[in-house]
Amino acid sequence: xxxxxxxxxxxxxxxxxxxxxxxxxxxxxxxxxxxxxxxxxxxxxxxxxxxxxxxxxxxxxxxxxxxxxxxxxxxxxxxxxxxxxxxxxxxxxxxxxxxxxxxxxxxxxxxxxxxxxxxxxxxxxxxxxxxxxxxxxxxxxxxxxxxxxxxxxxxxxxxxxxxxxxxxxxxxxxxxxxxxxxxxxxxxxxxxxxxxxxxxxxxxxxxxxxxxxxxxxxxxxxxxxxxxxxxxxxxxxxxxxxxxxxxxxxxxxxxxxxxxxxxxxxxxxxxxxxxxxxxxxxxxxxxxxxxxxxxxxxxxxxxxxxxxxxxxxxxxxxxxxxxxxxxxxxxxxxxxxxxxxxxxxxxx
Amino acid sequence: xxxxxxxxxxxxxxxxxxxxxxxxxxxxxxxxxxxxxxxxxxxxxxxxxxxxxxxxxxxxxxxxxxxxxxxxxxxxxxxxxxxxxxxxxxxxxxxxxxxxxxxxxxxxxxxxxxxxxxxxxxxxxxxxxxxxxxxxxxxxxxxxxxxxxxxxxxxxxxxxxxxxxxxxxxxxxxxxxxxxxxxxxxxxxxxxxxxxxxxxxxxxxxxxxxxxxxxxxxxxxxxxxxxxxxxxxxxxxxxxxxxxxxxxxxxxxxxxxxxxxxxxxxxxxxxxxxxxxxxxxxxxxxxxxxxxxxxxxxxxxxxxxxxxxxxxxxxxxxxxxxxxxxxxxxxxxxxxxxxxxxxxxxxxxxxxxxxxxxxxxxxxxxxxxxxxxxxxxxxxxxxxxxxxxxxxxxxxxxxxxxxxxxxxxxxxxxxxxxxxxxxxxxxxxxxxxxxxxxxxxxxxxxxxxxxxxxxxxxxxxxxxxxxxxxxxxxxxxxxxxxxxxxxxxxxxxxxxxxxxxxxxxxxxxxxxxxxxxxxxxxxxxxxxxxxxxxxxxxxxxxxxxxxxxxxxxx
Numbered sequence: 037x038x039x040x041x042x043x044x045x046x047x048x049x050x051x052x053x054x055x056x057x058x059x060x061x062x063x064x065x066x067x068x069x070x071x072x073x074x075x076x077x078x079x080x081x082x083x084x085x086x087x088x089x090x091x092x093x094x095x096x097x098x099x100x101x102x103x104x105x106x107x108x109x110x111x112x113x114x115x116x117x118x119x120x121x122x123x124x125x126x127x128x129x130x131x132x133x134x135x136x137x138x139x140x141x142x143x144x145x146x147x148x149x150x151x152x153x154x155x156x157x158x159x160x161x162x163x164x165x166x167x168x169x170x171x172x173x174x175x176x177x178x179x180x181x182x183x184x185x186x187x188x189x190x191x192x193x194x195x196x197x198x199x200x201x202x203x204x205x206x207x208x209x210x211x212x213x214x215x216x217x218x219x220x221x222x223x224x225x226x227x228x229x230x231x232x233x234x235x236x237x238x239x240x241x242x243x244x245x246x247x248x249x250x251x252x253x254x255x256x257x258x259x260x261x262x263x264x265x266x267x268x269x270x271x272x273x274x275x276x277x278x279x280x281x282x283x284x285x286x287x288x289x290x291x292x293x294x295x296x297x298x299x300x301x302x303x304x305x306x307x308x309x310x311x312x313x314x315x316x317x318x319x320x321x322x323x324x325x326x327x328x329x330x331x332x333x334x335x336x337x338x339x340x341x342x343x344x345x346x347x348x349x350x351x352x353x354x355x356x357x358x359x360x361x362x363x364x365x366x367x368x369x370x371x372x373x374x375x376x377x378x379x380x381x382x383x384x
Numbered sequence: 385x386x387x388x389x390x391x392x393x394x395x396x397x398x399x400x401x402x403x404x405x406x407x408x409x410x411x412x413x414x415x416x417x418x419x420x421x422x423x424x425x426x427x428x429x430x431x432x433x434x435x436x437x438x439x440x441x442x443x444x445x446x447x448x449x450x451x452x453x454x455x456x457x458x459x460x461x462x463x464x465x466x467x468x469x470x471x472x473x474x475x476x477x478x479x480x481x482x483x484x485x486x487x488x489x490x491x492x493x494x495x496x497x498x499x500x501x502x503x504x505x506x507x508x509x510x511x512x513x514x515x516x517x518x519x520x521x522x523x524x525x526x527x528x529x530x531x532x533x534x535x536x537x538x539x540x541x542x543x544x545x546x547x548x549x550x551x552x553x554x555x556x557x558x559x560x561x562x563x564x565x566x567x568x569x570x571x572x573x574x575x576x577x578x579x580x581x582x583x584x585x586x587x588x589x590x591x592x593x594x595x596x597x598x599x600x601x602x603x604x605x606x607x608x609x610x611x612x613x614x615x616x617x618x619x620x621x622x623x624x625x626x627x628x629x630x631x632x633x634x635x636x637x638x639x640x641x642x643x644x645x646x647x648x649x650x651x652x653x654x655x656x657x658x659x660x661x662x663x664x665x666x667x668x669x670x671x672x673x674x675x676x677x678x679x680x681x682x683x684x685x686x687x688x689x690x691x692x693x694x695x696x697x698x699x700x701x702x703x704x705x706x707x708x709x710x711x712x713x714x715x716x717x718x719x720x721x722x723x724x725x726x727x728x729x730x731x732x733x734x735x736x737x738x739x740x741x742x743x744x745x746x747x748x749x750x751x752x753x754x755x756x757x758x759x760x761x762x763x764x765x766x767x768x769x770x771x772x773x774x775x776x777x778x779x780x781x782x783x784x785x786x787x788x789x790x791x792x793x794x795x796x797x798x799x800x801x802x803x804x805x806x807x808x809x810x811x812x813x814x815x816x817x818x819x820x821x822x823x824x825x826x827x828x829x830x831x832x833x834x835x836x837x838x839x840x841x842x843x844x845x846x847x848x849x850x851x852x853x854x855x856x857x858x859x860x861x862x863x864x865x866x867x868x869x870x871x872x873x874x875x876x877x878x879x880x881x882x883x884x885x886x887x888x889x890x891x892x893x894x895x896x897x898x899x900x901x902x903x904x905x906x907x908x909x910x911x912x913x914x915x916x917x918x919x920x921x922x923x924x925x926x927x928x929x930x931x932x933x934x935x936x937x938x
Contacts, residue, residue, distance in 0.1 A: 041531060085481070092474040095690075096730055098797070100559045100567060102825040105799025107752050107763055110770050111806065117825070118799040132563070138488075139563040143821055145491040145851075147405060149398030155497060155854045157821040163486060167563075232408045234487040237507050240531035242485050308523040313564055316482030321475045322556075322565035327799055330756040333729045338472060343691055345698035346597045348706055351677050354598075355607050362608035364676060365634050 039229065042244035046251050049301055050294050057293025060286055066293045067273060068282050074300035081307025082315055089319050095336040097329040100322040102138075118327050125326050132323055139164040166227070170220035173213040174249075176200060177256075180211070184274040206261065214257055221250045245311060248302055255295040265289045387842045390885055397850055402500025404491065413502055414515065414533055417540050418547060420447040426550055426586040426838050433590040434583060436597075437692070441583025447546065452539070458582045459537045463520055465581045466513075466574075470521070475570045480517045482564050483510060489558035489568070494828050495551050498847030503548050506558035506568040512544055513571055546584050549575035551844065553833035554687075554719075555792035560825050572834075577689045585688070589835035593684035596696050600679040601646030607633075607676035613649045614674065617659050624926060626919035629666040631674055634707065638673035639744060641704050644715025644761075645681040645873030653902055654876045656926045657716060660910025664765065667913050668745045668773060672713065678703035681720040682873060686727075687835040694731040697723055700758075701732050711741040712758040716904050718791035718872035719833060721760060725798045729756040746771040760794075762803040762871055765909055769810050775914040780925070781812040783932045784867040786908070787859045788815065789852065789879065790827035791872035801825075804871050804905045811905075811912040816863045822855035832878035845878070846885050853886035860887060860900055868902045876902050 056066040103114025119125040131137040144160035147153050180197055183189050201209035225246045228238050259265045269285035270292060276283040305311065318324065326332075352359065352366055359366050388396070401407035409416065418424070425447045434442035441455050455461065470477050485507055491497065495504040502508055511533070519525055519534035528534075535541055554569035579585060592602035599606055605613065611633050621629050632638065644661065648654040665672055678699040685693030704712050714724055729735070738757035741750040748767045750759045768774050788808060794800040801824050808815050822828050831849030846853075859865040868879055879902045889896035911926050923931050 089474060089478055089481075092471055092477045094474045095472060096727055098475065098567070098570070098726055100556055100565055100796055100825075101799035102560050102796070103799060104801045105752070107800070107803065108748070108767055108770070111766070111802045114799070132565075136563055138561060138565065139486075141561055141826075142488050143492075143561075143826075145404075145497060147398045147497070149395070152857065153394050153398035153850070153854070154858075155851055157819070163488060167486075231487070232406060233403055233490045233502075233505065234485075236403060236408060236413065236502055237485050237487060237490070237505065237511070239485065239533040241528070241533075244531070310482060310484045313482040313484050316478050317564050319474065319478045320482075320565040321478075322559050322567045328752075329726050329729060330724075330753040330758065331751060333733050333755045336730050339731065340691070340694070343694050343698070345695055345702055348677050348702060351598075351600065355676075358606055358608040359634075359676070362611050364607050364611060365636065 038238060038240050039243045041240050042247050045244060046247045046298075049248075049297055050251060050255075053294035053297030054290050056297070057290035060284065063286075063288070063293060064282065064284050067284065067288070067296050068277055070300045071296050071303075072277055074303040078303035078306055081304075082312070085307050085312050086315055086319075089316070093337045094321050094325070095338065097325050097327075097334040098321050099325045099327045101327050102141075105327055120326055120328050122326060125324060129318070129324055133317060136164055136168055138323075139167060162223070163227070166220045166223045169216050170224060173217035173220065176213040177211075177217060177253075180213075184271055185278050187271075187275055208260055210261070214253065218250070218253050218257070221246060221253065225250065241309060245302070245305070245309065248298060248305070252295065252298045252302065255291055255298060259289070259291050259295060263289045263291050265292050387846065387885075390888065393843070393846065397498060397500075397847065400500065403502045403505075404496060404500035409502060413508055413511070414535055417544060418501070418503070420543070420547070422448070423841065423843055425547065426588055426836065426841050429585045429587045429590040433587060433594055434585070436594045437590060439580055439583060439585070439590075443583065447543070452543070452584065454539070454542070454582050454584075458542075461581050462537055462542070462578050463516075465578045466517065466520070469574055469577065470517075473570070473574070475567065476574055479510065479566045479570060480514055483507065483514070483566055485511075486563065488561050488563060489566075492558050492561050493552075493568075494555070494557070494831055494851045495553075495844075495848045498831070498850040499551075499844070501551075503544070504551055506562075506566075509548050509552055509568055510566070510571045512541070512548060513575060516541060542579075542582075542584070545575050546579055549579065550586060550836060551848075553792070553829045553831070553836060553848070555829035555833060556796040557792070557826065557828065560796060573690075576687065580689060586835065586838075588838035589684050589687045592835070593688055593692060593696065596680045596682075596684055600675070600677045600699065602680050602682060602684055603646045603650050605646060605650065605679065610646070610649065610674075610676045610679050614658070614662075617649070617655055617662060620926075620928075621659055621662060624924045624928065625663070625915055625922055627663070627666065627915045627917055629662045631662055631665075632672075633674050633676055635673035636707050638707060639671040639710050640673075641678070641700075641707060641709040641712045642672045642674055642715070643678055643681045643700060643712060645717040645720060646679055647682075647873040647877060648715060648904075649679075651877065653880060653907070653927075654873050654904065656907040656910075657873075657876065657904030659926045660904065660906035660908070661715060661761065663910035663913050663915065664768075664774075664906065667775075667915055668768065671744065673707065673709070675703045675707065681715055681717045683720060683723045684835060686719050686723050690727075690731075693723060693727060697728055698732045700728070701735050704735070704757075705737050710739040712738070713741075713761060713764060714758055715761050716871040716873065716906060718793040718874055720873075721800070722793035722797040724756065724758050728758070743767055745773050760798075760800060760803070760871075761906060762800060762807060765906070766803040766806045769807060774909075776811055776909075776912045777914050778811055778813050778912055780912050780922075780931055781908055783925070783929070784812055784903070784908070785863065785865050786812055786815040786867040786869040786903070787818050787856065787865045788823070789818075789830075789856075789868055789870040789875060790823055791870055791875055792827065792829050792833060794871060795825055795827050800871075804869070807905055807909060808869060811908045815869070816859050816865055818855040818859050822851065828852040828855065830872075830875050830878040830882060832881075833874055837874060837878045837881075842881075846882065849878070849882040850886070852879070853882050856883065856900055857887055866900055868900050869905055869908060870902065871905050873904075876904055
């Protein structure tokens with residue numbers, strides 16, 4: 037069971053965070069030093085990954101065209117699925133990044149048996165829906181957390197919190213983003229477990245981030261709604277991290293340290309895993325290039341000028357007699373008659 | 385290799401237990417390996433072909449052997465080769481890193497739909513390489529090895545690469561659906577390049593590549609034979625229409641060099657497409673020439689390595705320069721146009737000795753090809769029709785009810801979708817689209833592209849072509865579609881086999897081999913053209929078939 041190891045790993049992290057978070061002595065380690073290091077690893081790791089990708093050139097212009105290209109004036113061009121210019125590419129990328137355009141195309145294929153096998157296709161938007169719910173609510177949650185790392189609190193955060201808690205349920209209010217986030221991540225996890233094809237391709241490293249992020253969400257919600265942790269103390273601690281003025285108020289419930297351990301793990305794990313898709317999508321040559329390769333020459337930095345075709349001269353040398361006999365123009369005339377011995381055979 | 389009867393395969397594809405039909409394999413994919421059996425692999429390259437290309441390790445071997453006679457230190461050769469390619473191709477590096485295995489691509493591959501083999505899901509095809517990549521290059525590979533599904537480079541893995549790199553036609557359908565645009569074609573290309581480093585390749589690719597290099601075309605037609613073959617088509621045109629057409633060869637000073645896949649001048653039903661070109665060019669009085677030296681539009685290098693692609697493609701510009709033409713016109717072909725559109729200018733440009741293509745008939749300037757100076761025949765023809773430069777009688781195609789098959793590369797690597805449709809609108813009375821999930825950017829491969837249209841893997845090809853055949857069958861039953869139109873020479877060969885297998889003839893014509901024969905768009909154009917000086921009441925089509933005239937209809 038590929039899902040077992042990740043479950044054990046996440047439980048181990050929770051236990052470790054809890055144990056270290058229980059005593060004042062180690063709270064500093066897990067609540068302040070660990071996340072500081074994790075944040076650095078995250079930033080440096082991502083930068084290194086991006087630099088590493090950038091080091092490899094893009095030798096050929098290989099966009100995947102998903103619509104009609106710009107061609108004749110009377111043929112309607114599909115600008116954003118088959119971009120012809122930089123600005124069209126930008127729109128295509130925005131559609132990909134903000135609306136998951138390609139995933140929105142998803143279909144589900146099946147086969148019906150009978151006298152004739154019949155393939156059928158239906159729209160399959162669950163993955164798109166869960167994906168988009170998960171990513172957007174993750175963004176909202178990260179932004180809300182900026183309250184803890186800015187003083188005065190960044191403008192707009194309050195407004196975001198207001199709208200996020202718009203339904204005004206519970207005290208402290210329940211954020212809609214939290215609920216959607218937990219629902220989406222659960223759905224993504226269950227999907228991996230129950231769909232045969234997806235289950236078969238899933239690795240430990242596919243379950244692990246889902247479980248980790250789920251646990252982060254769960255501990256976060258527990259802190260807010262069940263343990264009612266000391267928010268003022270937390271802010272003191274988090275501002276201490278930001279200002280490099282490390283403090284531990286000593287009033288914070290251990291659940292907070294579990295939460296921080298998990299978040300730190302995520303940050304450390306991120307740059308070395310598939311989670312780099314967040315940055316990688318910007319580098320995907322099938323999406324971020326214009327389909328104008330016949331109009332504008334793309335340069336390959338390692339193009340080898342020494343690769344030459346089998347030359348026409350050699351070709352004619354081999355076939356001159358046949359060409360002359362067939363009235364095909366030649367560059368060089370045949371040698372004078374006596375030596376006319378041809379060895380090649382006509383093969384077909 | 386005997387291929388199962390169509391009734392058996394019909395039953396099998398829907399009922400045999402596999403991951404597509406809903407059965408989950410018991411073993412993890414990392415630990416299960418498919419056995420090579422006669423029929424599930426294309427024959428290895430003959431030693432003389434490997435030698436011809438100066439590729440390493442020429443020898444006689446078979447995939448069914450335990451010992452593939454790999455060179456000493458082959459693991460290092462492969463891993464070094466992988467490292468070098470990671471440094472040369474950003475696509476490879478990014479695609480190795482960012483797949484989240486969401487599974488959106490899983491049921492988009494025609495090979496998966498037809499075989500149910502888990503490793504034909506694009507995600508797993510790529511994982512075959514990724515598992516090795518992670519094992520060698522990823523951070524934390526030592527501790528996470530098991531969790532990441534890493535695998536060392538072993539003979540078993542190499543054999544698996546060979547199997548599945550040649551069960552992918554680089555059609556790019558998966559990349560349409562991937563949220564990050566991961567293109568399995570890139571992965572397959574890399575796998576094939578790596579395999580060539582240790583002398584593992586297939587003959588059906590390396591031999592045509594050798595022919596293309598030496599004789600100018602993959603069929604190995606020598607110059608006089610190439611000319612002679614077109615001569616036969618000229619004779620047939622004379623018999624059918626009464627018109628003399630005047631192709632020229634290797635003629636210096638022609639305005640346009642015309643290059644088409646050599647299959648068009650050699651084999652049915654491609655020759656009818658070629659007859660269409662000949663009629664069209666005569667109709668408009670085009671000043672053009674064929675070349676026997678650059679007599680292949682297709683490029684088997686695309687299926688081999690980027691170096692080979694460049695070498696074979698370089699003939700086109702070299703010949704255009706030698707003949708002093710103004711620009712190049714290209715015939716109907718799928719992968720040929722991938723090379724021309726996405727690679728040629730980069731590899732062998734700049735073509736500064738040519739002029740920006742301009743139609744001598746309509747004056748239209750093809751700005752979309754202003755750098756490569758090469759125009760697609762469908763673009764050229766659509767423009768002629770738009771400007772009313774062709775005298776067309778669509779009724780001459782009244783015996784045909786076509787549907788249009790988008791070829792993978794024009795659709796997904798070029799965006800040429802509506803030009804052929806525009807032409808169809810004007811050359812046939814009526815035609816129908818297939819299911820929307822099977823056309824345009826979502827089109828299905830014929831199942832035999834990228835050098836896989838070889839006889840020894842016929843069952844695989846028929847399975848891989850199933851989604852296409854299914855969609856054709858659907859419009860055949862609903863609308864009486866009886867013609868599969870396309871703009872690809874490989875399609876003309878492979879779809880014909882596919883239609884003959886999946887849609888055998890049901891009518892009473894003893895000559896018919898299928899209910900839905902395959903035709904190039906240019907054949908339909910040529911057949912509809914009203915030529916100056918043609919015989920009165922022409923009653924035969926380009927295949928010598930009887931035309932349904934108004935009289936016989938009424």
